[in-house]
Amino acid sequence: MMQAYLDNKVEGRNIGLLVTGLMAGACLMGLIVAAMVAWGWMPLGERDNIPRWSEGLNVFENIVTVASLIYALCAGRTAWGLVNRERASLRWAQWMLFVSLVLGGIILLSVIIPVGLKFSLLLGQSIDIRSQINDELGGLASAALAIGEGLISISVLIFALIAVLALFVFLIPPLESLRRVEGVRLIVAPPRRLIQAIGLVFALGIVFVLITGLQVVPLHPGVTKIRDVEEHRLLAGLLIFLPALFGYLQVRQVREESDELRRAVALTPGKFIRSELAKSPSAGAIIGFIAIFMAFTMATDLFLEPSSIASFLSNVATKGVIAIGVTYLMISGEFDLSVGSILGVTALSFMLFMTEGAPVLGVLDPIPAAILAIFVALILGAVNGILLITTRIPSFIVTLGTLLAYRAITLVAIAGGRILRYRDFHDDFPILSISNIIFLVLAVIGLLLVLFTAYRVLPFLLRGAQHAWSIREDNGDFGTSGAIVRFVVLAVVALIMLAIVLWLVAVFGYHVSAGGGQLVEVGYFDLFNGRVLSIGAEGDLFHLDIPRDANVRLAILWWFIFVVFFHVILTSTPFGNSIFAAGGNQGAARAQGVNVDRVKVQNFVIVAVLTGIAAIYETARNPGVDPLKGQGWELEVIAMTVIGGALLTGGYGSVVGSLLGALIFGMLQTGLVLVGIESRLFTGTVGVIIIAAVVLNTFVRGAQRN
């Protein structure tokens, strides 16, 4: 129909005018929002920790202004194109409506999520909330609540009934014949319509409950840590969401004459995003990460605080380091249950070498002790790998055995539930005196690295952008805008690099002005995993402006460095290729001359070494080792890896996925507490998330295959 409009035929007139009107409206709305925010009529994000440029707008407000201007520009251009019957405007209209849909949805959710959470918490906390509702809001609100709850119960009941019946017919063979009886068939294998109807009733129930919630929640400000409700956004959200939904559904189903056009238009934004996501192993993790991050951000103001983010990053950094190794191993088709025990043994050896002394070498300084302890981990990992390739029993069994066997080492070494503490042997934590020349050198190396990267990357990006600009006419409906986006990316990358250079120059200048050759005292343990602020006097060493209450630990930095390093190895080296091949099809890998056994042992060693490094971080953070240190970590780490998209059967996965998996893990751990949901629900939530993430991954991968 839209095509008919573009061809100036009569039958497309109404729909074409409608979409043009919607686009013009969207343009107008974008302009209004930009103006309102820019002139300060609509304050956004009034919290103190959002940086403000002098007395003017804060960062959020600037971003929103620019974004809504761009939005208005695109919508206006699309409307103009539609008026002029340009062909590209059809796909632009699809995308603009899609974007509006998402924007409206986000605005609606930012009201609904806090209301829903707070209302359900209120319902759970106070028993007499219902009578309160009756007294304060009158019978209408409690009636809406009753209707909502009734609808939800009914739909759940019907669904459960169908499920139970279907299960019986499936389980009991004599009942199988019932499947063909007309009335029973409707229940056992309900038509799609019926399921949709039940879902609709359920959704209606939720809406009723939310309506009551919208009235009740503002009466109880500050009862929970969940953000207070801002109902005024509801109208704006609905105003954007509903027309966009209508328009999108209209433009989505295009029946076109020419094949070429049909193919171009059939790739709706939704399908396009799905097929793009399917190319990444960690699609489920990406979606999960965005959804969980946004949900917590919307639910409570406490989540986006630097202190919360720092705390969850610090909590998962060590596990995240192990997850990198486990991902490698899982991609190569194997599995390690023994990491928790290896962590315990490494932490124990590290502590023993520093306190009671290593055999022959005596009491060691922290850095030699750490190196030696990591070497112990390496040997434990090599034992795992060699056991696997010599006996050819599954790695699950091998590492289940070593999980128990290695745990015995710590249990025997530290008798009777004692805790081996550093302070029991030494009066003070070890201090290392570093000449600040080292920092000068580090800053120079950093500068050189950044400049080298800029030298390699910037011309490459520039050439790409220029090329895209030169062929913009032939590059389809998004040729020009794609080229513009490439130039913007180039500018952003250049700015980021400039910022890093400026920071490094500042660090350099700071240490030069402090006088060369001066000794700086640094806690040994702080080098491994200290609070960044407490390294050196007043945390000046890094010359960073970090809020005082943020527990930013150095392990986070190490973790990110490891992620980048191992990601590059996995995706861009022959070794990485052989890991994928070893897990994907052992026989093919062997036939192509890959030494599969060696790759597997190498991966076991990599896991163990990374676990050893994680053990050093953990011990440095809390210098005491108990016999059960690291127990249960193996499953948490495997959970992170699986959420990150690695296949248990091997051959597929990514390091960035493990990073996202670990972040999801950390966000849940911190976020659930902040929202005020029982922390005992944490493991349950993680369980649901694992299954959901893997289902999502499989679903998205299926999209690629079709």
Place this chain on the structure above:
Amino acid sequence: MENMQQNPDALVDMINIHKYFGSVQVLRGVDFHVDRQEIVGLLGDNGAGKSTLIKVLTGFHTLTRGQIYFDGDAVTIASPHDARELGIETVHQDLALVPLMSIARNFWLGQEPTYEVGPFRFLDKKMMASESIQALADVGIHIRDSEETVGTMSGGERQSIAIGRAVYFGKKLLILDEPTSALSVGETQKVLDYTIAAKEKGMSVIFITHNIRHVYEVADRFTIIERGHKLGDFYKSEVTETEVADMIVTGEIPERLRLYDEEAVGA
């Protein structure tokens, strides 16, 4: 038999090969040779030992007794890697490609082109993509996107890519292990075309199959294996397709041909 003289002209000369798995004797003194630029059809019923013979040659199995000459030199082939070094490329029926990896990565697996930055070696992805598309096009396989995963392709397409890779890398000898057993008629014809392309490139080809119809058209010579023994070598000019098919099934040489191959009768 032990001291049989090796043939200096042959590319591969396997003499008196024995292979036991425990007490099971799979190969009992097989002699097998391939001349230069020759397509040999290695035939035999299922379980005759033809796959084992090839796996000995490609380093998957080490031989129990016997000697292999390659290019005139006595060699020991202890791993697939060794075989590759010698210039032997193999397409195995079930272990050709890794389904979850892209075409380009599969194509270069085990011998990736790299560039060096200091002590580190990185994959040259640009070259991997362009070269694999070009090389496959050279043998008549046209692919759209070298980043596509192999798992999404049909059996015939996969087999084509595996063979295209082997032809590209193969220096001297190309071994095809049951390449056509799961293919349609059209796809089989394509595989036969690749086989001839490889011969024209100067390579020798061993084409293993239990179905004579798949190979009669292109092979120069047939070697028939029967329960761990070699039944005989037959040039295409000497035998008809039906006779070869009968020999595979019955394990006996027809009266007419016995004169040509005294040795097989003696054994």
